[in-house]
Amino acid sequence: MAETATLSYGGKSYELPIITGTENESAIDISKLRSDSGLITFDEGYKNTGSTISNITFLDGEKGILHYRGYTIEDLASKASFVEVIYLLLYGELPTQTQLSEFEGSISKHTLVHENLVKVFEVFPTGSHPMGQLMTMMSALSSFYPDSLNPNKKPEETNLTVIRLLAKMTTMCAMIHKKGKGHPVLYPQNKYDYVTNFLYMTFGNVSEEYIADPVIVDAMNKLLILHADHEQNCSASTVRIVGSSHANLYASIAAGIAALWGPRHGGANQEVLEMLEDIRTNAGGDVKRAVAEAKDKKRLLFGFGHRVYKNFDPRAKIIKVACDNILAKLGVNDPLLAIAKELEEVALNDPYFVERKLYPNVDFYSGIIYKALGFPTPMFTVLFALGRLPGWIAQWKELRERNENIGRPRQIYTGYTQRAFTNIADRK
Ligand code: CMC
Numbered sequence: 001m002a003e004t005a006t007l008s009y010g011g012k013s014y015e016l017p018i019i020t021g022t023e024n025e026s027a028i029d030i031s032k033l034r035s036d037s038g039l040i041t042f043d044e045g046y047k048n049t050g051s052t053i054s055n056i057t058f059l060d061g062e063k064g065i066l067h068y069r070g071y072t073i074e075d076l077a078s079k080a081s082f083v084e085v086i087y088l089l090l091y092g093e094l095p096t097q098t099q100l101s102e103f104e105g106s107i108s109k110h111t112l113v114h115e116n117l118v119k120v121f122e123v124f125p126t127g128s129h130p131m132g133q134l135m136t137m138m139s140a141l142s143s144f145y146p147d148s149l150n151p152n153k154k155p156e157e158t159n160l161t162v163i164r165l166l167a168k169m170t171t172m173c174a175m176i177h178k179k180g181k182g183h184p185v186l187y188p189q190n191k192y193d194y195v196t197n198f199l200y201m202t203f204g205n206v207s208e209e210y211i212a213d214p215v216i217v218d219a220m221n222k223l224l225i226l227h228a229d230h231e232q233n234c235s236a237s238t239v240r241i242v243g244s245s246h247a248n249l250y251a252s253i254a255a256g257i258a259a260l261w262g263p264r265h266g267g268a269n270q271e272v273l274e275m276l277e278d279i280r281t282n283a284g285g286d287v288k289r290a291v292a293e294a295k296d297k298k299r300l301l302f303g304f305g306h307r308v309y310k311n312f313d314p315r316a317k318i319i320k321v322a323c324d325n326i327l328a329k330l331g332v333n334d335p336l337l338a339i340a341k342e343l344e345e346v347a348l349n350d351p352y353f354v355e356r357k358l359y360p361n362v363d364f365y366s367g368i369i370y371k372a373l374g375f376p377t378p379m380f381t382v383l384f385a386l387g388r389l390p391g392w393i394a395q396w397k398e399l400r401e402r403n404e405n406i407g408r409p410r411q412i413y414t415g416y417t418q419r420a421f422t423n424i425a426d427r428k
Contacts, residue, residue, distance in 0.1 A: 009037060023058050040410045047307070050232075052240065052404065056089060056394050057231040061308035066315065068229055069093070077318050082224040083107075083194045086166065086390040089229055090397065104193060110167035111188035111197065113175075114144045121179045130176045130382045131261040135254050137172045141165070142250035151246035158400075161249050162393055169389050170194065173382050174201030180376065195220050198386070203374060215329045216373055222322055223366060226315045227384050229391025233307075235259035235266065236388075236395045241407035243396045256392045257385050263302065266363075266384040271302035273367035273377050276336040279343070285335075287343040295352045303364030304347060310357040316364055323365040332372040340368060 003018040005028045014037055017029040027050045034040050043049045058067045066073040069088050076085055080094070087095040087103050095103060120140055124133055141164075142148055148161050171188055178185045178201075186201045196212045199220060204210035230236065239256040243249075260266035279290050294301045306313055327334060344360055347353045363384075370380050 007033075007037070009039060012037070019053075021053075021058075023060070034410075040412075042412055045307075046237075051237060051407070052232065052399070053402075054231065054395075054398060055092070056398060057229045057391070059231055059308060061306070061310050064309060064312045064314045064317075066230075073226065073314055074318065077222050077225050080225065081193075081195070082221045082228070082387075085225045085228050086194075089390045089394040090162065106163050107167045107194060108188075108190040108197070110164045111171050111190060113141075113168050113171050117141070117144065117172075118175065118185065121175060124179070129261075130180065130378050131257065131267070131385070133176050133179075134172065134382055134385060135257045135261070137176075138250055138254040138257055141168060142248055145250070148248045148250060151248070158249075158397070162397070165249060165253065165393065166194075166389065169386060170198040171201060173386050174198055176382060177202050177375070177379055180378070195224065215326065219322065219326045219369060219373060223319070223369065223383070224387040226318060226362060226366075227387030229388070229394060232395075233265070234262070236392060239392045240395050240399045240404075243399050244404055244407040249393070249396060252396050253389065253392055256388070260385055260388065261381060266381045266388070268302045268361070269363040269367045269370070269380040269384060270377050271300075272340075272363050273336070273371060273380065275299075275302050276339050276343075276368075279339055280335060285339055287339060287346050290343065291346050291350060291352075294347075295350070301343070301347060301358075303360055304353070305356070305358040306361045309359065309361065312359045313361045315362040316360045319362060319365045319369070320360070323369050326369050327372050330372055334368055334372060336371075337368050340365060 003020075003026075004015040005018060007014045007016055014033070016033065018026050019029050020026045030041055041049070056069065058070075059065060068076060068085065069092055071088070071094070076088075080088075083104055084094060084100060087093075087100065117137065117140060120137065121133070124136075145161065145164065147153075147157070153161070175185045184206050186204050186206065188197050189200055190197070192200055192212070196217055199212060199216060200210045232240075235256040238259040239252045242255040243252040247255075263271045275290070279285060279287060283289050290299070290301065293299045294304075323337065327337060344364070347358070352358075366384075367377070367380050370383060371377070375383065
């Protein structure tokens with residue numbers, strides 16, 4: 001017999017079904033709770049709320065496990081390319097060599113952006129944040145593809161939008177970097193693979209031949225894979241809730257970019273580097289002072305803590321090892337790495353962090369690698385977005401394929417009860 005949970009309230013009891021996933025996590029199904037009992041549930045920040053049923057990503061925060069479509073993040077980060085992972089997230093299976101070549105080929109046919117979109121960059125003031133630019137560019141893309149506004153597209157039409165978006169994302173991210181530097185933009189060269197093309201458009205130069213450094217290409221693939229999906233996080237939930245109103249893919253992804261920008265989510269990678277730089281230059285490298293300030297709630301230790309991981313973040317483990325390797329291979333000696341390691345050591349031995357189960361997260365070491373690869377700090381969250389794009393798209397597709405209802409939470413109202421209207425002349 002199917003398991004149930006019993007809720008007693010107001011002298012009555014209600015049987016609530018239990019639903020269990022393939023990895024044995026269980027949830028109380030309350031979809032009929034309000035109609036049966038008049039009650040809603042209250043869970044600020046959704047710490048205990050499952051918003052959907054999903055086949056894409058599994059994570060176990062207690063055990064530090066992360067799987068995309070059943071494959072471990074450790075295997076994917078060490079054995080797959082980013083494009084293989086994009087394919088896996090979108091279509092559910094790892095591609096064969098033929099499928100991968102066809103997929104890369106179709107993406108490369110769509111890497112150019114409309115020249116009018118390139119002109120949009122001219123209106124941004126110097127120094128405008130890359131994430132604000134990316135968000136604008138993403139919603140602007142919808143204007144160039146009016147057919148994408150139709151919510152009732154056939155699967156092959158949706159797939160074309162998906163391919164366009166993946167292709168143009170690398171071009172737009174690279175253009176943001178070039179415009180920030182005041183350098184001429186480089187147009188895509190479709191002889192390169194997805195990641196190399198992005199690196200060429202970002203670090204290539206109109207006056208020189210571009211020679212891809214395999215260390216940088218490998219590092220970039222790994223970082224993008226590690227960021228590719230993370231189930232119902234803040235930005236993915238945003239993409240799903242916007243998509244649930246049948247908003248188009250560009251608008252839904254633009255909303256995801258907005259959510260990611262926040263310093264408690266993807267924006268933390270920029271904050272980490274600025275924090276380490278601050279400790280180095282303004283605190284003489286005194287990490288103990290930074291830890292003491294965090295304990296006094298005077299600052300957050302960016303790159304620490306996670307809503308779901310309460311043991312360790314498996315992505316952070318991989319990135320820490322990669323950081324040592326990549327810096328050594330590139331011959332970079334960054335004093336911020338030593339500060340980061342000391343900060344981790346001090347924090348992990350402090351009861352405040354131990355009791356609250358605060359461990360380094362994916363953002364703690366990633367910025368040091370991005371810096372070594374040559375990216376300026378304000379670009380870091382754009383790189384997170386580039387990696388997360390396939391996850392957002394997979395979440396949006398799944399929502400639409402499941403024909404999910406519009407997302408619309410309820411609330412407990414604590415404002416005034418009904419009161420009489422006062423005419424303006426009588427107000428004090
Ligand atoms: N530094 C100092 N104290 C912290 C930190 C931190 N980084 N993170 C949490 N705490 C404290 C918090 O003040 C609270 O203390 P108390 O019990 O005394 O009130 C306790 O730990 C629990 O924190 P919480 O805010 O209830 O935890 P949460 O699960 O709601 O928040 C978080 C998770 C990631 C928003 C939070 O840990 C944080 O703000 N971290 C810093 C920002 C960051 O690195 N974000 C990147 C997350 S990973 C990448 C991604 O997917 O976005």
